């Protein structure tokens with residue numbers, strides 16, 4: 001082991017076709033972007049307006065763009081998995097080696113959960129929470145940039161093996177021991193995995209604290225808890241889960257790292273370690289995590305359904321109660337992920353029954369949305385399309401989950417493609433469709449123009465049809481006994497037809513995604529026809545629509561006072577116009593410190609993967625120094641004087 | 656006139672910020688408690704997995720740990736005195752009491768280090784068995800927190816000396832003291848579950 005490079009040697013640098021190809025793509029892409037920025041002289045703009053910004057509206061947009069790039073990366077993995085499975089039968093062994101195939105499905109799962117879904121959600125929360133509660137910012141602007149840059153650092157980390165070599169983990173998205181222990185995974189793959197999740201996980205934890213404090217402490221006067229919009233409620237529940245489970249994830253990853261770095265025995269199968277403990281701990285994080293992903297989407301559906309049915313939400317209280325019920329129950333069901341571990345009939349019965357219970361509050365939500373639509377004058381716009389798609393898929397997936405909540409059935413279905421179909425139905429049809437609905441719904445708020453309707457609908461139909469084409473066969477394959485993560489199967493199984501249908505489905509989804517790209521291009525081109533000058537393009541009900549599109553940096557010139565639930569709706573009905581009294585507004589200055597801290601953390605992580613001791617200390621000390629410098633900085637805010645606020649407001653009103 | 660108004664907006668902002676920071680820090684402490692809980696759980700699962708090696712009964716010296724405990728409890732007390740002084744706006748006393756706390760905390764850390772060193776030299780390092788793995792991790796995690804607390808305390812003292820007891824620095828000291836008391840409470844659990852129950 002060399003002092004300078006630890007375990008990193010020339011032999012580790014990329015030499016397989018996929019790592020070389022990946023490296024080339026990444027480098028060429030970065031060079032291209034750099035060239036464009038230089039040509040248009042946009043470096044300074046990028047740095048000042050975006051990278052160092054503390055404005056949650058900008059950070060939110062960066063999250064969403066980054067998550068979209070990651071979605072592309074994750075989808076590429078998915079396509080590779082499906083292609084392999086469609087052809088690798090009998091004497092044909094496909095185009096991937098088993099080792100490579102394993103790395104792909106591991107990366108696919110982690111990218112989709114941590115960097116796509118979590119990224120989109122963090123973005124939407126950043127954009128909307130302050131606006132919906134009538135605040136000007138989040139509680140901790142610096143921590144917000146820090147969380148974002150940690151997320152970016154984690155995402156770069158998961159792609160790093162392309163450039164710096166070694167391999168990625170081949171252990172599945174949760175890297176269960178003893179497979180992920182040193183004895184069976186001696187390379188650096190699992191270490192890349194650990195630090196990617198650890199870094200981005202700490203980012204999520206910080207973001208969780210930030211949002212909780214924001215929601216509980218910074219609501220506009222008069223907005224009691226029971227007057228909060230539903231998206232705020234479900235986000236609050238989601239963030240409560242985040243702060244409860246991400247510490248467990250951090251500890252668990254930390255223990256796995258200790259096992260691997262120092263040869264300790266938390267999860268080894270000898271020396272008194274206990275691998276099953278890891279499986280318990282990781283699912284104590286993992287099950288609530290799936291609800292972290294879905295709950296904000298539930299909130300989005302609630303907003304969308306109310307707005308486009310032009311009605312008050314039906315059963316607000318039971319929706320809130322349902323979200324809280326889901327939050328509480330989700331801590332009590334983790335063992336349904338390993339009924340087959342052999343914990344005994346009573347333990348399994350308890351967790352099985354608890355899991356069944358979760359369907360109750362979930363069902364309540366569905367009935368409330370349907371009742372909201374009842375007798376409403378429904379406008380069938382794009383966000384409603386995604387909502388209807390969700391109703392169909394989610395009910396489907398929920399029934400599948402319920403089936404598996406019975407331990408007896410789960411013994412047959414566990415780790416088959418039936419399970420894979422279940423959670424994809426929930427995450428794509430539930431969480432992701434909600435995110436899409438949210439993006440089309442709030443797009444005009446942050447850009448000033450609406451997205452093209454026709455291409456949006458095309459995208460939706462391709463996604464929906466593609467979704468069922470690719471996942472319905474997986475339910476069947478699961479029943480036929482096909483286990484998950486197969487890189488090869490025997491022709492006599494008779495599975496190939498279904499696998500091929502499934503691969504076709506993925507292609508159809510790809511066309512849907514293409515439609516979305518076209519949609520954005522077309523919308524930007526025709527933005528003059530779709531401008532939103534009022535700030536309220538959908539006849540909305542909640543406070544974000546009371547601002548201009550896009551909102552000014554300070555969101556609200558005068559913090560609104562809230563009397564009822566659909567605050568903006570009431571405001572519009574009453575039509576009383578009082579002359580606003582403007583005040584000085586204090587806002588956070590830009591800072592690059594979040595980025596610097598993440599860069600040092602990243603370096604420390606790299607040192608930890610390759611056992612480069614000096615780099616670890618360099619990274620850690622840099623991190624501490626940056627944090628202390630930030631803490632001692634006395635010049636972190638600036639003031640917009642009242643006259644300037646008044647001037648900015650006049651400009652908007654005139655348009 | 657203009658200037659004064661600016662100050663008013665900023666001042667309100669600072670006061671609100673101190674309140675938010677206080678609440679947010681409580682949320683953070685709860686998350687930290689949960690990560691401790693996870694490692695505690697690991698200890699509870701692995702405590703009897705000595706794999707033929709020594710158990711707590713053979714390794715721990717209660718009088719030694721008792722002294723550690725007293726030192727840490729006393730440091731919590733002096734930390735409380737420092738905070739009382741901060742409320743009175745007595746800068747000198749704040750520094751004196753935090754210095755005492757610092758010395759006590761550092762002594763605790765040195766003792767812990769001695770204990771670890773002795774165990775490792777005798778061949779009972781964390782690689783020896785599942786039990787020792789979880790012991791070192793749990794106690795070490797607490798020690799790491801103490802170390803961070805000391806670092807924080809040092810910087811806080813220097814800054815109080817330089818900038819005086821402003822809204823900002825008082826809010827910072829309040830959070831520091833919360834952190835310190837929190838570590839004290841965690842230690843009580845470690846003392847009881849790891850050492851007392853380990854020896855019994």
Ligand code: HEM
Pocket residue numbers: 290291293294336337338355356358359362398399400401402404405406410413414415419422423426427430431
């Ligand atoms: C009606 C509510 C639900 C029930 C009853 C339910 C039930 C289950 C059960 C019993 C399993 C374990 C199956 C096995 O491993 O054999 C499971 C796995 C899973 N579920 Fe659900 N589920 C529900 C909702 C959700 C939601 C909303 C999501 C995500 C948004 C989700 C995502 C997942 C994931 C990711 C896995 C397993 C991943 C893996 O093993 O790698 N589920 N579900």
Ligand SMILES: [Cu+2]
Pocket residue numbers: 286287290333334336337
């Ligand atoms: Cu689950």
